[in-house]
Amino acid sequence: MDLKEILSITGKPGLYKIISTIKTGMIVESLIDKKRIPIYPSDKISKMKDISIYTVEDDVPLIDVFKLIAEKENGGKAISHKEDDKKIRAYFEQVLPTYDKEQVYTSDIKKVFMWYNQLQEKNMLDFTEEEEVVAETTEVKNEVVEDKPKKVVKSAVKPQSATPKKTVKAKKETDTE
Numbered sequence: 021m022d023l024k025e026i027l028s029i030t031g032k033p034g035l036y037k038i039i040s041t042i043k044t045g046m047i048v049e050s051l052i053d054k055k056r057i058p059i060y061p062s063d064k065i066s067k068m069k070d071i072s073i074y075t076v077e078d079d080v081p082l083i084d085v086f087k088l089i090a091e092k093e094n095g096g097k098a099i100s101h102k103e104d105d106k107k108i109r110a111y112f113e114q115v116l117p118t119y120d121k122e123q124v125y126t127s128d129i130k131k132v133f134m135w136y137n138q139l140q141e142k143n144m145l146d147f148t149e150e151e152e153v154v155a156e157t158t159e160v161k162n163e164v165v166e167d168k169p170k171k172v173v174k175s176a177v178k179p180q181s182a183t184p185k186k187t188v189k190a191k192k193e194t195d196t197e
Contacts (some may be wrong), residue, residue, distance in 0.1 A: 030064040074120040089114045089136050101134040142144035
């Protein structure tokens, strides 16, 4: 799944996909009704790949939370974002037990479930290709480290001398003397 082109726009419902860029902003398409709208630099947008959830230890990227929900639901839909707040919090605690209960609000959790269900409904949650890319990257890194000899990099910057250079200015003499 590639979340690079999926956006959330403050004040607009649902998620949007970047279609193209223009001089004054971007053209995006709603995943709900496929309507295309322009967005401008003054609009507050959040890319899905940049969103993470606070936990007690470290922040967890949204894609990892989506993976955990998909594992729990066997790739199916999650709980509705319209459920009771207590049910939503209890369900989210089953998915991510270490989430920070003080910093993550119920409204944030509702958005996570709403976004997950929207992406799942559009069949945009495919975690297999990302896992393959990670495995290939790990293999390539291991091969590169083993195959390449260590190089000594010499600095191209010359050290400054201890004494500063003196500049000599010639005095202009006049012939009037």
